Amino acid sequence: MKKIHIGLLGFGTVGSGMVKILLENREVIESRLGASLTLKWIAARDLEKDRGVAVDASLLTTDAEMVIDDPEIDIVVELIGGYEPSKRFILKAIENGKQIVTANKALLAAHGDEIFSAASRKGVEVGFEASVGGGIPLIRSIKEGLVANRIRGLFGILNGTANYILTKMTDQGEPFPKVLKEAQALGYAEADPTFDIEGIDTAHKLTILLSIAYGIPINFKAVYTEGISKVTPLDIKFMKEFGYRIKLLAISKDDGEAIEARVHPTLIPNDTMLANVNEAYNALYIKGDAVGNVMLYGPGAGMMPTGSAVVSDLVDVARNILNGTHGRVPLVGYQPASVKARRVKSIEELEAQYYFRFSAEDRPGVLSKISGILGKHQISIKSVHQKGRDLVGAVPIVMITHKAKEAGVRMALSEIDHLDVVKDKTILIRIEDER
Numbered sequence: 001m002k003k004i005h006i007g008l009l010g011f012g013t014v015g016s017g018m019v020k021i022l023l024e025n026r027e028v029i030e031s032r033l034g035a036s037l038t039l040k041w042i043a044a045r046d047l048e049k050d051r052g053v054a055v056d057a058s059l060l061t062t063d064a065e066m067v068i069d070d071p072e073i074d075i076v077v078e079l080i081g082g083y084e085p086s087k088r089f090i091l092k093a094i095e096n097g098k099q100i101v102t103a104n105k106a107l108l109a110a111h112g113d114e115i116f117s118a119a120s121r122k123g124v125e126v127g128f129e130a131s132v133g134g135g136i137p138l139i140r141s142i143k144e145g146l147v148a149n150r151i152r153g154l155f156g157i158l159n160g161t162a163n164y165i166l167t168k169m170t171d172q173g174e175p176f177p178k179v180l181k182e183a184q185a186l187g188y189a190e191a192d193p194t195f196d197i198e199g200i201d202t203a204h205k206l207t208i209l210l211s212i213a214y215g216i217p218i219n220f221k222a223v224y225t226e227g228i229s230k231v232t233p234l235d236i237k238f239m240k241e242f243g244y245r246i247k248l249l250a251i252s253k254d255d256g257e258a259i260e261a262r263v264h265p266t267l268i269p270n271d272t273m274l275a276n277v278n279e280a281y282n283a284l285y286i287k288g289d290a291v292g293n294v295m296l297y298g299p300g301a302g303m304m305p306t307g308s309a310v311v312s313d314l315v316d317v318a319r320n321i322l323n324g325t326h327g328r329v330p331l332v333g334y335q336p337a338s339v340k341a342r343r344v345k346s347i348e349e350l351e352a353q354y355y356f357r358f359s360a361e362d363r364p365g366v367l368s369k370i371s372g373i374l375g376k377h378q379i380s381i382k383s384v385h386q387k388g389r390d391l392v393g394a395v396p397i398v399m400i401t402h403k404a405k406e407a408g409v410r411m412a413l414s415e416i417d418h419l420d421v422v423k424d425k426t427i428l429i430r431i432e433d434e435r
């Protein structure tokens with residue numbers, strides 16, 4: 001049986017998952033591929049560390065450059081993460097004519113165009129199925145399964161760590177630091193968990209999806225990003241009373257003229273499908289103009305789910321090697337000459353419903369002052385609850401608005417937060433109701 005030789009860079013959570021799958025599912029993979037995926041090298045820093053998977057010590061090396069330069073290696077798998085040395089390793093491997101598989105969304109969201117251009121020039125593939133949605137085959141579904149469609153919208157829960165934290169805070173009332181530690185122990189979190197919590201990882205993933213959905217160049221800076229670090233148990237309690245769940249959502253809409261691209265904590269009605277995606281599960285709700293609405297759901301992070309996506313890329317790339325072909329599917333799903341920049345709307349252009357929590361003094365006339373300012377900025381109130389007369393000092397006034405323009409909302413809140421009866425910065429959370 002023909003052997004396809006693999007050099008793995010990085011033997012952490014995802015690398016161990018990939019190796020475990022190659023060992024445990026060897027038979028089924030070979031019977032599908034008609035060739036053997038043979039691990040020749042595994043590069044890591046610490047060769048003594050127990051990875052929970054038994055490999056021959058002769059495969060292990062600390063010398064990633066040696067792996068990249070080995071003429072027998074067909075596919076280099078980069079599972080180190082971060083920007084450097086991963087970028088340098090990938091570009092060198094491309095220069096050496098190796099096929100590439102990576103799960104590194106941070107790198108692709110920053111330098112994807114450079115990596116894809118280098119790979120196209122060299123005629124090699126870059127598989128990145130594991131970079132978005134963990135084990136869910138999102139990338140291939142958009143590039144191939146939905147190829148007939150113009151994509152009109154994307155709504156995604158794309159970060160397992162953030163979804164795990166919000167689920168535990170909502171359902172069990174557990175404190176943020178405790179659940180973050182659990183997510184880290186389960187192998188979901190990034191090396192720097194700020195990326196998970198502050199929405200940066202979700203924005204990296206949305207950046208990649210925007211490119212393959214709309215055929216636009218990689219443009220991370222265009223994605224408006226807010227994380228979940230300011231979500232409080234008090235807001236979770238109030239939003240439950242209004243019939244919402246809170247999710248860190250990646251949202252994009254294409255109205256034909258311009259694109260929306262934003263990541264922020266979002267209230268969604270309890271009875272929507274996305275509201276019921278919990279723990280470290282991810283989901284992407286895709287609006288195609290021909291197919292209608294499609295939702296892909298599954299485990300969004302962790303050793304085995306992500307390893308599964310990496311191995312799917314290995315098989316895909318190996319099939320091309322076996323058939324002596326490449327470029328059958330363009331790297332971002334669009335022919336390079338068709339990739340064109342589009343206008344991305346600023347957050348001020350957004351029109352949405354909002355949840356506000358004001359912290360105000362409990363005395364006559366306060367509510368009318370606040371609603372007067374909202375009215376002046378064309379913001380109409382759908383419902384309002386004033387909570388906790390028994391509390392001393394500031395009391396929370398919670399409001400849901402009808403659709404309003406974000407530019408007006410920002411001006412109104414800035415005026416309201418300067419009122420002497422308002423004691424704290426107003427909490428704003430956007431609401432979406434896509435079904």
Ligand code: NDP
Nearest residue numbers: 010011012013014044045046079080081103104301302306
């Ligand atoms: P880990 O931190 O668990 O693993 C990183 C590995 O890289 C470690 O084995 C480390 O070695 C190795 N490494 C670091 N520097 C070098 C170097 N210079 N040469 C060789 N090896 C090196 O990360 P993950 O497995 O969690 O993540 C890997 C990638 O997959 C990242 O891009 C991440 O964003 C992405 N990803 C992760 C998911 C997850 O659920 N964890 C899901 C989807 C994508 P050592 O162990 O010896 O220190």
Ligand code: HSE
Nearest residue numbers: 159160161188190301
């Ligand atoms: N840290 C990421 C998450 C890993 O929690 O979703 C999967 O990309």
